[in-house]
Each structure stands twice: as structure tokens, then as C-alpha cells.
Amino acid sequence: MFFLEEDSVSVLSRTLITLTVLTCASSAWANPFPAGNREHGRSLHASKCVSCHNSMMPGNRGEELYDEFNRKVKTISQLRGMVDFCANRTKTGWFDEEVISVSRYLNDQHYQFK
Numbered sequence: 001m002f003f004l005e006e007d008s009v010s011v012l013s014r015t016l017i018t019l020t021v022l023t024c025a026s027s028a029w030a031n032p033f034p035a036g037n038r039e040h041g042r043s044l045h046a047s048k049c050v051s052c053h054n055s056m057m058p059g060n061r062g063e064e065l066y067d068e069f070n071r072k073v074k075t076i077s078q079l080r081g082m083v084d085f086c087a088n089r090t091k092t093g094w095f096d097e098e099v100i101s102v103s104r105y106l107n108d109q110h111y112q113f114k
């Protein structure tokens, strides 16, 4: 009985460790911008980026710029590059951290690159 209990405790803890490792590994794999904060990116994008994109698109639907059918950006590094480019041109003064957060937000919301 004593052995059985010790055994199930160690099986349980090994299972938990395995699950933790798998969860961390798979979320790092699934998100190319793990350091970005999506909600911060969302609000930065809303305050600095949306109005100009809206003015470019019919019906004021700037987000359609990111649609599969309209987008020019095809890779993770192009996405990051374009966020950097537009942020510089708009003189946002963003640091890498902000660029990464906005890239993450756009990727989660629109591009979904792996």
C-alpha cells in the first residue's frame, strides 16, 4: 500500500512536469512573437496606426489591408519589418518592445503566421 501510494504520487508529478514542458514548448512554437504583449499592441495600433490605414481603404476599413487578399506581407520578418517601417515613418518613437507587441497583435488578429 505504501509503495503503491508513493508510485502514484511520482507518476502524477512526472505527468505534471511533462505537461508543463509540453505547454511551454508548444506555445513558444505557435507564436512567433512570444515576448509581445497582445493587449498593449492592440491599444498602440488603435492609437497610432488605424486612422491612416482607414483613410486608404474603401468604407474606412483599414483592417482589410491585412486581409489574405490584399496583404503584401507574407512572412513573419516582413510583418515585423513593415510594423517597424510604418512606426518609423509615423515617428512613433516606439522601442523594439512596442514594435514586437504590435507585431504580435497583428499576427494573432490577422496574419496568423506560425
Ligand code: HEC
Binding pocket: 045, 048, 049, 050, 052, 053, 056, 065, 066, 070, 071, 072, 073, 079, 082, 083, 086, 087, 090, 092, 102, 106
Ligand atoms: C501615414 C499613413 C500610415 C500610417 C500612420 C501607418 N501606416 Fe501602415 N501602411 C501605410 C501604407 C501606405 C501601407 C501600404 C504600403 C504598401 O502597400 O506598399 C501600409 C502598410 C502596412 C502594413 C502591411 C500590410 C500588408 O500589405 O500586409 C503593415 C503591417 C502596417 N502598415 C503597419 C502599420 C503600423 C503598425 C502602423 C502604426 C505604427 C502603421 N502601419 C501606420 C500607411 C500608414
